[in-house]
Amino acid sequence: MSSPDLAAPLGTTGPGSAAAGAGAVTPHEPGRLEAHLRERREAGFKLVVPYITGGLGDDWIDTLRAVAAAGADAIEVGIPFSDPVMDGPTIQEASQRSLESGTTPLSILDSLRRVEVEVPIAVMTYYNIVARAGHRRMASELAEAGVSGAILPDLPVDESAPWTAAADEAGVETVLLAAPTTPDERLRLICGRSRGFLYAVGLLGVTGERSELADSALTIARRCKAATDVPVLVGVGVSNAEQARAVCQVADGVVVGSALVRRLLDGAGPEGAAAFVAELRAGVDEA
Amino acid sequence: MSIEKTHDGEPSGAGASGLMGAPGPSGRFGEFGGRFVPESLVPACIGLEEAFADAWADPEYRARLDGLLASYAGRPTPVTECSRLSERLGVRVLLKREDLAHTGSHKINNVLGQALLAERMGKKRLIAETGAGQHGVASATAAALLGLDCVVYMGEVDVERQALNVFRMRLLGAEVRPVSSGSRTLKDAVNDALRDWVASVETTHYCLGSVMGPHPYPYMVRQFQRVVGDEALGQCRALLGGRDPDVVVACIGGGSNAAGTFAGFVDTAAALVGVEAAGGAALGNGLPGVVHGMRSQFLQDEMGQVLEAHSISAGLDYPGIGPEHAYLAAIGRASYHAVDDGEVLQAFQLLARTEGIIPALEPAHAVAWLVRAAASGQLAAGSTALLTMSGRGDKDVEQVMEMLA
């Protein structure tokens, strides 16, 4: 999927770029993921980014294609980890099932390398998977597999420099997370260093479906939007089209994980996943 | 004790060796340590670091803690000369008797410190992980004492093999939440405690039970446990005519009783020995990694998936080790060894029969190493060993009874 003409220019910024103020022009050259999301945003769309646990079921690659066709703007692919502390029961179970079927980081990247998907892909995994492989090796393997971005929820901005140096060099965009507890000054630091998009954590808690949208989702979306011009996507606790639409009154888009993964665990398959993503698409398009 | 600050470039409070003072920037011990937690928790960890630095430098807080350690926990704990065991091994053995502390282990030292800190930070709810149940019991105890709510996460396997402690926690008013994910032991209890904390961080203090996790826990817990080593140093010198023991040995789960003990002796000539369970030997068989908020050594596969530890001792059934131990091992100041379940069962009975002390299975690991090292000559005949008897064996008697049947 990463034909050379689409490949991202190398990230150019280091710690010195942290000073992005409210609405500041991005001091970095957007990579493929960010460029694509910005383009969609500028075309007037809200962004839908579904999360799929890599290696969950033999047909997970078909699911990837199906959700892309159903209107996903980018796709988050989870590389399962044995101890996912940011994940609730649904993604824990999906991770465990995937690991039990023999999934490894390399098997996921191998599959991704061989597939054509029209939208950018970001992997979501935990830092130990990256640390074990080695920063440079993981960054170049992601790039070779055509992966545009990486999300590491247990690697906060303060500890991220060694990884982001390698990722920037390989052209992999590191998406950082901002939480409801993040103070303003840290938020500016995070905004200044996030690439691809800014992942605004919608509530205090781990991933999982919630019946109501938390007030904190809109609050964090507003704070992030005021602090950066990078696309702001709210994830964690966004569980259906209605909640996605509500969040998109403020945010640029949503990441939807557990609600989709639960359907996959229940056997929805690629068609069921596509139908759900189409629902989300329709929901935010009404916004 | 000198006042210590955790801020960069300020006095570390370390003694002559420069070891076991405050960690370096962002909680580093050499390359180990750090703070690898979800963003939601970073502000709380920073807040805790500041609150601890502030409290530790506050004479009023220290007096309150020392008062509770004395009048409630029963400190100082004695050092016991083990004549019959010494005769048997040909090595002079002294035990630092944390088994005599209130709640039956060293865990109370750390928990009183953290519970007072939680109170100071205005947090009304404690969460804790527990393996053997000793940290859970200590947390439940401190919560009862200070009128705090307490939830303890415990792997299902441990709920079963440490049933006595589960009942104790419930008697003390704590809620015990069995954890059914992964290996259903200590590692998974930590995962669920972290997940709880991600959601509850504004009202809840995570009372972590060992020298592990994100900064400032490894440092803070070691400071709360250093009372063990600081007391023992003076007690040993009194018993040994001003000399220090040749070797100081303690068992290692996350490493808190060992770290507290070592902190008292790191500036002496004593050899420092940590003893892991053979099935949980993070330093023996682990690889560098980042799990549970810290860079340290972990049992893991070549792809970075954490492996399950296996030990008869619920308290040592953990695939990682505190970062400061990883550092002390890397620079060669302490050495780490592993003993297997069979040796531990032997040592458990040996100490009971020779000294009338039934140890917890965790410190029975340290005894087992001593037996082996004395027999192999690794410990020269006539040398003196201080061993931290980190807890008493009541909780393990039923399990051992079944294993010996």
Ligand SMILES: Cc1ncc(COP(=O)(O)O)c(C=O)c1O
């Ligand atoms: C009596 C006793 N000793 C030792 C340990 C291991 O913990 P640490 O290595 O932190 O001292 C435990 C843990 O449950 C324990 O109960």
